[in-house]
Amino acid sequence: MKHLFAFCVCVVLVACAFAQTNLNEELVKAQQLTNVGCEKLNEGDCDGAEKCFLEAIRMDVRVREAYIHLNSIYKEKRVEEALKILELAAKVFHDDDEIWYYLANRYYQIELFDKAIHAYKEAIKYSEINGRDFGLVWSYYFNLANSLARSGKFRESIVFYSKAIELQPENANIYFNRGMNYLMLKKKDSTRLDWMKCKELGMEGVDEYIKQYILIVR
Numbered sequence: 001m002k003h004l005f006a007f008c009v010c011v012v013l014v015a016c017a018f019a020q021t022n023l024n025e026e027l028v029k030a031q032q033l034t035n036v037g038c039e040k041l042n043e044g045d046c047d048g049a050e051k052c053f054l055e056a057i058r059m060d061v062r063v064r065e066a067y068i069h070l071n072s073i074y075k076e077k078r079v080e081e082a083l084k085i086l087e088l089a090a091k092v093f094h095d096d097d098e099i100w101y102y103l104a105n106r107y108y109q110i111e112l113f114d115k116a117i118h119a120y121k122e123a124i125k126y127s128e129i130n131g132r133d134f135g136l137v138w139s140y141y142f143n144l145a146n147s148l149a150r151s152g153k154f155r156e157s158i159v160f161y162s163k164a165i166e167l168q169p170e171n172a173n174i175y176f177n178r179g180m181n182y183l184m185l186k187k188k189d190s191t192r193l194d195w196m197k198c199k200e201l202g203m204e205g206v207d208e209y210i211k212q213y214i215l216i217v218r
Helices: 002-042 046-059 064-074 079-092 097-109 113-130 137-150 154-167 172-184 188-200 206-214
Strands: none
Touching: 002 046, 002 064, 046 064, 064 079, 064 097, 079 097, 097 113, 097 137, 113 137, 137 154, 137 172, 154 172, 172 188, 172 206, 188 206
C-alpha cells in the first residue's frame, strides 16, 4: 500500500509539472504574438495589431502589454471596449497601479465618477506598495481630485490636489484646479494664492480669472 501511495503522489507531481510547462509555453507564445502586435502598431496597422493583442490575451491572460496597447487603441472612440479589456486586466493584475489608473481614466471619460474614484484610490493604494517613483503617480492624485470635484466633494478634492502638488510642485494646472475648488468653498484668499502661483508659473489667462472671481489682485 505504501508503494502504491508513493506511485500516486509521483503521478500527481508529474502531472502538475506538465501542466505548468504547458502554461509557460502558452505565455511565451502569447508574448511573442504581443511583440508582433507591437511591430504592426509601429507600422500603423492598428487593425492587425488589435487582432494580435486580442489573440494573445485569449491564449494567456497574463500578457500585460497586450492590455496596455489595446487601451491605447480603444480609448478615443471605443471606450466601452477599453473598459472591458481593462476590467479584465484589473482582475488579472489586481495589484498593478498603472492598470487601475487607466481603468479609472476610462470611467472618468464616460462620467462614471464613483467608479473612477474607486479605481483611482486603488491605483494610489498599490502605488504606495509598488513605489511612487513611477512618472504618472502624481496624476493618480490629480485625477482623483478632479473626479471628487466633479462629484461636488470639494473639501476632499483639495486634499488630493495638495498631494499631487507634493509630487509636481511646478504644475500650474494643479494649483488652478485647487484654487477653483477653494472658490467653490468661498475661500477666496486661498483661491487667490493658488491662482497667483499659476501666474508665477507662467499660466496664460489666469489674470482674467483673478479679476473676475477675486476682484482685487494684491
